[in-house]
Amino acid sequence: MQSIRQYQKIKAQVRDICLNTDLAYLEKSIDTDSSTSVDEEKLPSTSSSPSQVPGVQVRNIVGSNGQKEYVFIVGWDGDVDPVKPKNWSPTRRWVATTMLCLISMMGAAASSIDAAVEPQSTEAFHVKDEVGTLTTGCYLFGFAVGSLVAGSFSETFGRNIVYVISGAIFMIFIMAKALAPNFGAAIAFRFLAAFFGSTPLTCAGGSIADIWTPLEATFSLPVMTIIAYAGPMLGPVVSAYMGESSAINWRWADWIMLIYAGLIMGLVFLFQPETYEPLLLSWKAEHFRKITGDNRFKSEAEATGSSSLWTRLRTSIYRPFLFTYTEPIIMLFTIYLIIIYIVLFTFMSGYPFIFQEVYGISQGLTNILWVAQIVGDFLALLLVPLLYSWTKKEYEKATAEGKSLKPEVCLYYSMMGGSILLPVSLFWMGWTCYPEISIWSPIIGSAFFGYGLITVFTSIYLYVIFVYQTYAASALSFMTFGRYMASGAMAVGAIPMYRSLGPHYALTILACIAAVMAPVPFLLYRYGHAIRRMSKRVQNKD
Known part of the structure; x- marks a missing residue:
């Protein structure tokens, strides 16, 4: 409209x-x-x-x-x-940004909403618990594949029509999943829903760049990522009690997702302007x-004579993989995000081992405990005005000296305790989830994990956009593909891992891996300029 x-x-x-x-x-x-x-x-x-x-x-x-x-x-x-998007009033630009937050959260929440009702869905489909996790794993695989092609369509036909059409198809496959007669159909529909649901998360960064200047984006992009990427944590909360309910069955997890998507897509259709x-x-x-x-x-x-859709698609599929052997920054960040997302999505199956079995609480209450991670995620919003003011001062100083803003300022988010709190929170959860220790201890630990996850994620996205500029879309596509493929595979193996190792040692192993990556933001802040000069595709080498 x-x-x-x-x-x-x-x-x-x-x-x-x-x-x-x-x-x-x-x-x-x-x-x-x-x-x-x-x-x-x-x-x-x-x-x-x-x-x-x-x-x-x-x-x-x-x-x-x-x-x-x-x-x-x-x-x-x-x-x-x-008419130029960057010249719109602040109110109009924030309305557009809010729409981006909502549709991005839509696709992200769908990734985890089925996890809360897996015990009931696996029983209904007569499959084992380990096989049942494929509903989450296949969604993540679909997200990974979809992220490679979504950007090309938005750069050919514009952002808005791609958001609306992909959102409508996403809703169709969510409905199909709710009506799935067997497990094979269920995971197939989950994959296809994710393929089309990946569009907002893939293209939202481009839309932000359409309507905000690079300096303003250091404020608006963190706000968008913090809100949108609360989606995976929100999913289990929404469907927390549906599995155990006698009034409705587990399929209502998909029906609720469909209703939410319908409301959001209605708002997008009515109020979201074209920004490309x-x-x-x-x-x-x-x-x-x-x-x-x-x-x-x-x-x-x-x-x-801009490139055809086929040329864009071909480039968007093969170019991201060039970063695997030419860009150490991208490989390092990809590994970092893979670790974080493996922890996040193995939590879907791990929370019953950490909370339900140890403390004897219900399935529904176990899923409600994801609220703690959401609180940690939104705590990061408090950093946005402060770090934006620091970034603005750095920008003004660099401009006065005739220089460009150093991308390392984007690492402030993860350096404000985020990268350190990731392993600390996992150790905290792993070694305090005992019956004789208050349940509030691992809950608080999970809140710090939510804070660490989003601050590291925000730093990485801002840094890549500032450093790679026109190549940023390809770099982010590779990172998206890598983290969703890896986390999808590990989501399927989460139950065997927690069952064989127990929550204490499973979380300890994950914490040790996260601890290895904790110094990365600090090392890049110190040596990033030298690494950028050696890179072939980095465009901001100053």
């Missing part, structure tokens, strides 16, 4: 430009260029003065026939163009062509 309004608003803007400016200026620019025989790729851009055309440049390009031709490149009218600038500019160029009858008006993407 908002996209339609934007389309009409751009049409009205172009009509006003055509009525109130001298379009003949463009022809005069061509005549001037031809008479002076200046062979330039690009003439001086027009300004918003009455004698010129706001946001339009005359450019000499090589056409599809191999001959040079003049085109009118349609762009933004500087920092005053009201190349698409908005192509609409603007289209209106210029229709109103003036001159086909020389083109957007930058149209003039340069």
Whole structure:
């Protein structure tokens, strides 16, 4: 709905430009260029003065026939163009960001919502507990595969239509899972739901970059990640008592997910604007062509012949894997996130061993204890204003010295106790979950794990975006693929691990692995600049 309004608003803007400016200026620019025989790729851009055309440049390009031709490149009218997403009011940009948080949380919550009712679903499908964890594992596998292709569709058709269509298909497969007649159908539908549900989490970073400046993104992106990535912790809480309930059955976990998704997608359809600038500019160029009858008006993407969907898909699938042997930063971060996500998703099956068996509490209450991790996650929101102010000061200082902002400032989140608290919280939970020790001790430990997880995650995402810039999408795709594939595999092995080792030693092993990675943010803060200079694909090497 908002996209339609934007389309009409751009049409009205172009009509006003055509009525109130001298379009003949463009022809005069061509005549001037031809008479002076200046062979330039690009003439001086027009300004918003009455004698010129706001946001339009005359450019000499090589056409599809191999001959040079003049085109009118349609762009933004500087920092005053009201249609440009970065020029929207703060309220409108925060509404768009809130929508991104909600749809991202939708896909993330679906990854874990079935975990709380696994005992009942496995019994209904007549499969073993270990096999039953495939409902979570296959969802994570679908998320991994979907993350490789979602970005290409959003860069071809725009963000909004991809969010809406993928969200609608996601809902169809969630409904199919709720009606699944057997276990094979259930895990197949979970995989397909995740494939389409991965779109918001994959593309949300691009949408944030569309509407916020790089400096502003150091505030808005952490807010989005902290809220959206509470989804896996929220899922078991939502379906906590559905498995044990006599009023409803375990399938209501999927029905509740469908209802939530329907509400969110309704809001997105009504209120989420299109943010992808190349698409908005192509609409603007289209209106210029229709109103003036001159086909020389083109957007930058149209003039340069942007890649086809197939080319984008092929690149998005193979390019991320180039980072496996060329980029030590990406490999290090991928391993770090794999460890964190393995812990998170093995908790889905591990919580009954940590809390239910040790303290004798019910299945429903065990799932409610995920609230502690959510509290830890949201505690990280308190850091956002503080670290943004620090980042802004660093930015102003660097600008005054004629330098760029050092990406290492993005590591502040994990250095504010996050990377240290990850192993500490796991040791804490592992060695205090005894009947003679209060249940509140491992609960508090889990809250610190939630805090550590989100602060490390936020640091990694911000750092990769600042360092790799145009390659960031490929780098993040590889990291997403790696962590979901690995955590999906380990989710299936969680029950045997906790059953054979017990919660004390299982958590101790995971804590030791996390402890090895704890120094990573501090080492990168100290030596990151040297590592960046040696990298082939790092674009911010200063």
